[in-house]
Amino acid sequence: MDDRDTLGALISAPLLPLRPEQRSERYTAEIAHARALHDADPDDYWAWVAEQHRWLRPYDTVRTGELGDFRYFDGGLINVADNCVDRWAESTPDRRAVVWEGEPGDTRTLTYAELADEVSRLGAGLTALGVGKGDVVAIYMPNLVEAFTAIHACNRIGAIYTVLFSGFGRDAVASRLASARASVVVVADAIYRRGKPVPLLETLRAARSDAPTLRHTVVVDRTGTGVELTGDETSYAELVDAHPEGSEVVPLDPNEPAFLIFTSGTESRPKGVVHSVGGFLLGTWANAHWQAALTDDDVYWVAADVGWLTFPIQAVIGGLANGATIACYEGALDTPGPSRFYDVCERHGITKVLCAPTVLRMLRKFGDDLAAEHPLPALELITVQGEPLDGETFTWATQTLGVPVVNAYGQTETGSTWTYPVAGVDDLKAGSAGTTLPGHAYAVLDDEGRPVPAGVKGNLVMTRPFPTLARTVWDDHDRYLSTYFSRFPGNYATNDEAVVDADGHLWVLGRADDVINVAAHRLSTMEIEAVVGSHPRVVEAAVVGIPDETKGTVPVAFVTVSAGSADGVPDEVKKLVGDTIGGIARPDRVIVTGAMPKTRTGKIMRRLMREVLLHGEARSDTSALEDPSSLEVVAAAVREPA
Template sequence: MSPNNKTPGVIESLQTEVENFPAPPHFVETAQFGPEIYQQATQNPEEFWAEQARALHWHKPFTQTLDWSNAPFASWFGDGEINLSYNCLDRHVLAGNGDRVAIHWEGEPGDTRTITYHQLLGEVKKAANLLTSLGVTRGDRVAIYLPMIPEAVIAMLAVARIGAIHSVVFGGFSAESLRARIDDAQAKIIITADGGWRKGRVSPLKPAVDEALALATETPLSVEHVLVVQRGENDIAWEEGRDLWWHEEIAQVDDQHTAQGFPAENPLFILYTSGTTGKPKGILHTSGGYLTQASFTHRAVFDLRPETDVYWSTADIGWVTGHSYVVYGPLSNGATQVMYEGTPETPTWSRWWEIVERYGVTIFYTAPTAIRSFMKQGREVALKHDLSTIRLLGTVGEPINPEAWLWYREVIGAGTAPIVDTWWQTETGAIMISPLPGVTATKPGSAQVPIPGISIDVVDDNADHVGRGNGGLLTVTKPWPSMLRGIWGDPERFIATYWRTFGDKYFAGDGARLDADGDIWLMGRVDDVMNVSGHRLSTTEIESSLVSHPSVAEAAVVGAQDEVTGQAVVAFVILKKNQTLIGDSDQASAILTAHVGNHIGAIARPRQVFVVGELPKTRSGKIIRRLLKDVAEGREVGDTSTLADTNIMQLITEKLR
């Protein structure tokens, strides 16, 4: 598209397409769902979702599927009653599957626990009785600030069992961030641990809780008790009457508890995401619709065979992927899954692949950031291990560049395992766009098609469809079961954030493009779109181009102010170990700038390319580009408290000086 022929609001897409891979014959032959599922869902989306909902156990069956009369506040299966804990546990035990392994858990130091559905149900019943004894009732909020240990799953299911609301806070958040979430949700109880293992040492969780509760804020403290799981065995402060040991309290309660049904729209959880105003947004999800879509997508997208599969999502419990595809999706489907406490490089970069080999993992779901980290180490790290049990791979969290996609398929999937590249958000609750492995011919780097029952469009600023070959704004055009029901305590912010742009369409905040086949390619957040000489360019596409160079392991791109072009492309790259094609930093800048120019076009060539040892990332692996933008524009670096390693920005800044 020439500069003189641009449509307002259209994000330019300059990359060429890559080859696709047909669904493997054995997946086609045995797939649980065929192409006809799309037709069924398109003809009557509400009946399609009602059919998926009926696969769950309802204490009181629903008669109404969707009420959209108070848009954008949806009600799904509103007159039905359901209990999510019962659906994840009791019904599997009653069906005779109590001895099936629910969780193979491995701690970072190497300790392990194998928990069956029968055992997990017993623990959840006791935890439900414990919370009830502490005064937690339906609608109360319980904050959970735990490492990746079984008690995190037990706590979430116990809260759901009694109709309360959990607010899981990622264990890497600071005391200030924790207190802000406690205050906003008015949490009655906090469940934490004395510590959790990470990178060979115990991270202090209970001390962070103590610090958070001691902070002076405008909001009176709502917390009555702190339940502490003994994990790290380190010395901690103790406030008598408030602080209680989980293991001591749980030993005193009964293991009998009858789950009752709650209305389908009973709130299930609040999960906080970053907001542009600086105040976190409490994304609210309810019960029946959320579980319907989480359960269906886990079954369909991953072609789940609960009798034989061993599934592993590497997501932390503190993020929405941990909610939907570690807890509610897998357990509602009776799956056997792996949980791991620590980091992929502890004690060596072989750790994940040792776990895959040890438990015979068949379905593996992780983030592109992790894949690129393994690319940097070299394929020999993974290939030392027997990964032959893997039959399906998945990615989540950000767009995956084709180079990483192809490496993932060839090295981890032995060149045969299909990859489901999934797009969804905290707000959507469950997967919205993804190939189906027995149906879709997959394309490296493309999330491809909406799942059955979901309606997606890519539009320009005027809400007009952009057409094939163009980029624009990703929208959801019809309500879906697992959609957020609001922002906790702030309905106006909910409307303004997600619905004001296009009125009757949910605006996701992401850019996307449609290729010649109409398949969807995610282009990252719209606020990561640069305007270079009047061209709106996606940082994701330029990063993907950089990583396609054989010497580059990872890249981050930002738009920096430029007197001539308005914004200029500035790139930060990590080179692969033992690469020989690029010499010093000056040579790297010239080679990679030319590479992007050849791959995408001259308009996308970086003004500068900096070779760095690491990129600023949160503990969940997301790159914080605003900090790189500070460096690129010569400003003081902003708040680094959410970084996994707060020294990274100092090292980058010193190197660039």
């Protein structure tokens, strides 16, 4: 079966109508109104979204400018924490805002009134530490209540926050703190992962010497062990307790930077993508609104890591902006046993879940019998994003768990998912990302920038601005312009491949560059290669991503080594990557090879190496290969026992 046949089989899935009891009259009427506004003028739709929020000063103009240089809601003033926390604390003070569970089984619940109080106190505490509008605060912790309060304390006082993935190692933390010019970091002493504490404060202390702008560390005592603080470290609890007076809401221009998030590109140097105050707030409100069809009675579990932008989009910002009750879980979903996902759903009455397809693949692997033991009668919806959803997993989840599965697509740079079937309204297709949400527009182009017809694979681009689209790259606007707007002028290049089927449904096929998704965490193969290549015995390194039943994609490293035995190198490389970047980036396999396939200009042909790994041979064009015998060397290395 050639590529066209495979593509045709993929996108030929039939429409699967929702059952009558799965449809929402409210959302059907609302999305019809929203789509009518979009059809008249997409800016009319965004004006309607703006009406759903509280402005501290009305805006003058919905949008000015075009892709690469645009602004939304000029003249207005707004505050994210005011919209996500304060206004709900005023209208529904006793509604649960956050329902949290730790991996050891401890729990904590905050109402909107309690959340507002802690956010205001922490904002005052950060101000007392010298944090002001525009200063950067790093948040290095897992899924804790304090992640919510720290993010919104920054929003409240106008500080810029950046969330660091709790799986990052010393070097990854240090480089991001230095690049962000962070002045304060809020960190948990440790996290619980697979039954044991993993130290974060220890890692941060090791990184401290390479973060010259860092002035203060605020420590959350997650383990309750009474961690001994040193130097410029401050207790989170004591800081909050010391400021009962709270802090004032700072009115902000909607186009000011709210936060930056580091995302790996095809270069080894991570990019600090910058999102705006008002654009991110309004866009993520709409995102959570349409994707989960939230109601006052829902308990919405965003089963994602706070270091993945999905968590701020759907939980911390978008979810709370809708006044929702957000469930949050700290640890591994298979700890202490495979029933943990079901246990969390049962214990907290979860009605809707957002997760990566990896989670559904894991549940499928655990089997139908376990699912049958946990029928989850309260569950109404599962929505997934972060990586392509295969049809088999979609079918298993809809049939076995008995709920619709909404498959959504977006990127760190787009700041939200922008194409999916609206929950409670649109019919589904196994594996498709549905149709475009109001306020967004896209095209699928060939390599010369010409639109391709339905059924033909091409490059996915966005053709007009929208509020959640990243505004720049931190300290490097030229990189922003060249990375996203140079290849297809006048369009935003997603660097993903996609195809549109005959029904207008979008199918996103995966990365067109060297970025891979491991369990919904976006990783640059170049960043991993830089670490692999730092091993003293490694001469050359190439990292590729291959499909994995559970994680979606896993990295595999090919290395050539210096003279002598290669014994021990694979294990040492795996440990080096895990210690430096984090366990999520650790290669699934390290293959020692005597040669690497290269072009005549010396570029390693990773595409061919991946094909050898998957199929035992190269299946695509080898005309640029300088030495065909190098493929035989690679194939022999792949066949060696792991």
